[in-house]
Amino acid sequence: MKDLSGLGESELIELAREGNDRAFGVIVSRYEQQVARTAIGMLGDTDEAEDVGQETFIRFYRSLHKFRGESALGTYLTRIAINLSLNEINKKKKTISLFYKNGETDESMYEVPQPGDKFAEADSKEQIDKALQQIDPDFRSVIVLRLIEGYSTRETAKILNLPLGTVLSRLSRAQKNLREILTSLI
């Protein structure tokens, strides 16, 4: 069987379009980490993140014939993953608001780490993860794309379909929020 792992993005897409599932498998392996960074960065290490990851690739599979390669495949997949993650967060918010009356929430969901408690004893990376989950999803999305995925501010703006100024101000506010939450840690 021919080794497909050495093939380029466009060749793999072409083969996948022709029905070669092994080629699609190579695409999944190649971009799994990138999609994981976006989905887990946005939703935490949860089942929902895995679902978003799977759905990202399934949607890409369904729209293989529509993909024209105007943007890099990684960026295309990241865009799907970030949109699906934001949808998932909105869905969750709606479910929460169905269960809790106005102003009445489950406090543990928005718990801010306090020095000395069990939460603060965990390692710094875990705390950053928790802190990320506490900031507004719109701010979180720019942090995920800019700091975790490493996109430039311009690319981040393009992926999120936002003006550059909005991305810059969200980045600035997100970092301030994170810094406040992590005061005890850093």
Add this chain to the structure above:
Amino acid sequence: MIEKELYELLVRSFDDELNSGEKRKLEKALASSGELRSEKKKIQTMRKIIASKQYSFNPGFKNRIMVRIEEEKKSFILKSDFNRTLFSVFKRVALTGVAAIIILLLSIYLSDYSFSLDSFTGGDPYSDDNLVSYLLYEDLND
């Protein structure tokens, strides 16, 4: 206590290009304030930790995707089989309907040698074509 404006400049300086005036102001403040320098270091550390985070799905992610794709293909085949069957049944029904209409038209034409409204409705061409007068006529006869 760090001045709010300087803090904003510091945070912005990581992602945005500051103009020369802002750059000078921030550099000057960094040179004179240990607190601001320490804040810069903390933000840098935070950004480094975030950037270095390794995320991955549970093992077997690719296989799970491929299983879903296989299922998707099967359901697509089932759907298209169903659509094909439905279409062929519909085609037969439609053809039978068209044939029935043609036979009906032919039989009407052969019996009346015309396609007039009366030949379709079965009305008498010599009777009053006005329904009201026909009914009135019926009334008069009663």
